[in-house]
Amino acid sequence: MTDPYRLLGVPARLHETTAQDAADYDEVIRQAYLAAIRACPPERDRQRFEQVRAAYEAIANARARLGHDLFDAAAPTPEDLLAALQADFQPQLPSAQRLRRVLGGKA
């Protein structure tokens, strides 16, 4: 399955130190899930909705997260790597020079 953390747009975290930490993180995931299904309700894209739901169920609580970490044998994908990398990207505006070069010249 697609990395559930990536699908829900939450950072992967496995080692909550306290029960409160775990509960807080559960709530972060639940909010991300609710936002994802609001953005993609089943009547609009059933397949995506099912993916989001499966992702939520896979990481909804501390036990589920540990279980996912233990038993999910899916190979990571290049997109997973990009997602991990771009979490630290700072989008920036391009220079006017770069824009001019793309606007003009030959392809």
Place this chain on the structure above:
Amino acid sequence: MSRKAKDKPGKSPPQALDIPALVARAEADLALAHYKEATELYKELIKRERRPLWVDGLAACYAGRAHALADKGMLKEALTLWRNRQQLCGKPLFEGPYLAWLIQAGEQGEAVRMLADLSLPGTVRAELETRLAGILLDWPDDTPLALPAESPLLSHRAAALGALRASQLGDWVGMNESLAAIPFRSPYRDLKPLLKTLALLATDRSAAADAIARLPSNSPFPRLAVVLQAAILPDTRWLGKLSELDADSRQLLLDLKGCPDALRPLLLDLARLGEKPHPETWFDYLLRHRRQLPAGLAESFCQRLLPHAESRLQAYTDAFGRLPQVRHMHLAALTVEMRGKRAPALSFWERMAESLSNDPTQKLRAALIWRRLSGIDIAALSDEDHLADSIDYLQRSVELDPDQRETQLRLISALRGQGELQQARGALERALPRFPKDAGLLLEAVQVALAGKAFKKAAGLAKQVLELDPINPSVRQLIGHALFSHARKLIKADNFESARKELSAAAEWLRAAEDISTLNLLRALTSDDPADVGIRDAVAALGGGLAGAFHLALEAGRVGRNVNALLLRGGVNLKAAADAGAVVALARVVEATREPEKALRAALLPLRPLLKRAVAGRYAEADLSVICEAWLRAKENELLRHYAQVALKHWPQRPIFVYFKAASYAGNLYQMPMQLQDQLERAAEESHASNDRHTYQRIQSLFAALDADLSWPEDGADFIDPLDPGDPGAAFEMLLRMGGEETLFKMARQAMGNAAFDLLRKQMGGNDKNFARALIELMKDEMRGIGMPPQPAKPQPVKPPLAPAPRKPASDIQRDLFDD
């Protein structure tokens, strides 16, 4: 092949042809897109006389060749031909695709020079200006532009450049002001949707998508449009577009995404890998770039890839060092599990869970592994040990993680299923204090109480469930049925007064018509009405006829009453003829009754003669199918064979009835006639051909059972020796176990003779179970030397028990993968 050799034989050179021949050949070659040949012919014609038609023909030849070259990317050559077309045929240069080719070929200077040509038509000029807009924006500041002063390319350029500068600074107000200064017919007009997309990119991707959708398809800024379209793609999908872009566009996209310069080569390399690279290629990529990636990322990804790229284990160790032992076992378990190797997978998981169980910080992980192992289908390894193993795993999981309600529930349910009621009660006592208000656990407690025949307790617990879940209809039924069971126990003990109280209590909970009918029947059984009106009414309410009789017979078994006597009291006439409808109704009741086969057969026993006679009735195909299913469910093999035989008379070779007939040999499959086996094979083929998967699967299962029955285990000594000379009773025990009492009786009758057999059976008072035991003892004695050698002519084939799970050391299997 030489050019000469390609020439068609007998073709005269153009100079040798007269005009009509030249015209004919030129038109033919042009029509066939033989532009070079046609060009020569038209040139020869024009040399003789410059007719407009021939000039147009020559122009068409040049245009055709130029298009062909441009299609191959040879833009310079295409432009040369287009210029020849202008010079030799007098056609305007700006006609057709010339301007587009000019820009694509990078001949911006020539394009700008064209704009200075005052004779250029207005529409062509406007198109050229639009095409040049992008080039003019990137025109070197130190190179003068030879354009007419009134050209909008010049007059609007400042505003366009101002908008670009403002966008660089994120000055969206300034950008909009500059864009507002660009008229809607300006060659720079398409900058508006593009720069608005850029402005919205970071804040509102949906609005950005709307903005770029407004860009016309023939925009002079296609490269920026492609970059922005890639940038608004959700998640990481932009990566797939990266390798389709030219160098400048790629850098612009990476700018927009905020990719640091150090990571850009790595990302370009990643884009080239594609969406699903081969695991080993992907692994090598990660190793190659591990130093550029954030700390730990490559190592973590490579570890997760190892089960898919086992050949890279050594490369992993070289790069990152040896895997910790537990992680090693974990990856090995995943690797072998993915390959469907259950035994070594189980071994790795067990070892990993054992290791983690000793670490207080890892108990939850260990509990999860034990819990998962309880659900793994290890039946294929060892059927007999499966449930015991499952329970062991669940117990370990519960010990480590008692707060996991589902595991507790599964454990209790599994213990109950195994008949380990004491252990189940112990597990319940430990679980309930943790989950005192859990309806599921309380329901399981009800089931445990019922299994232990503690009906009053079950009813009390069910009431607790109902307090938590007041509208649960299954709980109401459970209470009612628990009270029924208790009442039956009391009726069996002739304690009618107490039984009536239980039934009154049950009446409060039950609503279904069938339950009410059963209630009335049980009440009638506690009544002292000599006319048995209540029983007769209840039988009628339960469907009357055979269905009612079946219910009554079933109830007789439950309350320990003589079936025949009770049927008589219920007014059931076993000598009457039954019509097809009554048999079908009975079959439906049998199918729906959730009772063990033994109870079903006991209830059907008194009805059997009647049902045998009823086989002569008129049945539809669907009726016979329903009836056969019921007999199959009750394992009424004789009835099943009768009815299937009748069905096959009407519908010969119908696969489902062939299956039913063959299934009637269950328990004695080796007795199935060869002819029927052949029919079964044909039925399998036919059901497969007609896509009747259900019947096909059933026939296949029968074949599998037949194979097992007819073959001895290859290594039978490992399992059991059925004819151990030291234990002469072993074969008879096995015969009883595999073939049932009837088979044993049949063989004993043959061995002892009818008279001796019948006498002995009579002495046993009709108890078949005791009779079978007595027969075995008798035959064992005989075999020990008393004289009669009743050794089975053919040892009853034995279905080989599956070998106990050989928990091989995983390292043997993993030698090449994860060698310890």
